[in-house]
Amino acid sequence: MNLVRGALMAHPGQFAIKRSAFLFLKRITLDDVPEDSLTRVAYEFWRGLAPEPALPARTDFRPEMVPRDVLPWVFLMDVIRAPNGALDYRYRLNGTRNVALVGRDPSQRLASEVFDNGDRRFMLESFNKTVDEKTATFWVGDIPHDRINQINIWRGLFPLANDRENVDQLLGIAVPRSNDMDA
Numbered sequence: 316m317n318l319v320r321g322a323l324m325a326h327p328g329q330f331a332i333k334r335s336a337f338l339f340l341k342r343i344t345l346d347d348v349p350e351d352s353l354t355r356v357a358y359e360f361w362r363g364l365a366p367e368p369a370l371p372a373r374t375d376f377r378p379e380m381v382p383r384d385v386l387p388w389v390f391l392m393d394v395i396r397a398p399n400g401a402l403d404y405r406y407r408l409n410g411t412r413n414v415a416l417v418g419r420d421p422s423q424r425l426a427s428e429v430f431d432n433g434d435r436r437f438m439l440e441s442f443n444k445t446v447d448e449k450t451a452t453f454w455v456g457d458i459p460h461d462r463i464n465q466i467n468i469w470r471g472l473f474p475l476a477n478d479r480e481n482v483d484q485l486l487g488i489a490v491p492r493s494n495d496m497d498a
Contacts, residue, residue: 340437340456340470342444348453354469357385357488358451361473370449370476373484378408385488387412392485394446395425403427404442404485413489416466445472446482455492467492 348355360382364371381389391408404426414420421429430438445452454470468489475484 340441340454342441343453343455345451345453347455348469348471352469352492353385353388353490354453354471354488356382357389357471357486358453358473360385361451361486365479369479370474370482372477372479373475374477376475376486386410388488388490389413390487390489392426392442392487394483394485402439402443402446404439407484416489416491442472442485445474445485449474449476449480449482 345355345358348358360380361371364375376391378386387410389408389410390406390413392404392406395403395405397403406421406424406426406429409420409422426438426442427435441452441454451474452472454468454472456468456470457466469492470489471487473486474482475486476482
């Protein structure tokens with residue numbers, strides 16, 4: 316096991332991602348995601364849950380069906396709709412590697428509470444795009460990190476809809492791109 320990976324697993328709080336600013340995070344297409352990325356594996360799993368054009372429902376998603384190398388990196392969020400139409404997201408499930416990567420477990424917390432002001436707007440907007448567009452979205456980024464300068468990630472967000480049309484949950488994955496922290 317790589318030293319950095321072992322340190323993250325042993326002391327996740329010691330390597331918390333700084334929440335003050337993202338160095339770089341941009342939207343990409345599925346074609347930009349490498350064939351061997353766990354983000355692509357997660358997408359193929361999600362797309363296999365229901366035939367297109369229908370969206371998969373939460374009842375289609377069972378954690379035991381998620382590929383073993385993907386499960387530790389996934390997160391599941393409920394879409395919270397305010398009466399004024401504003402959206403927020405409650406973290407329901409967080410994979411162990413995802414928790415170790417960010418240094419904390421946001422389970423049962425709202426995304427608006429988890430992210431600092433600088434990150435909150437962007438993160439909520441990226442979640443909102445996935446909900447509004449009712450399709451998977453993909454992101455690549457360089458995120459600041461306290462001890463190792465930055466973490467280069469691939470991220471995928473995948474909508475779930477109990478009625479197969481209106482998104483009520485997001486399944487997501489965020490995995491490092493560097494060899495230092497690959498799954």
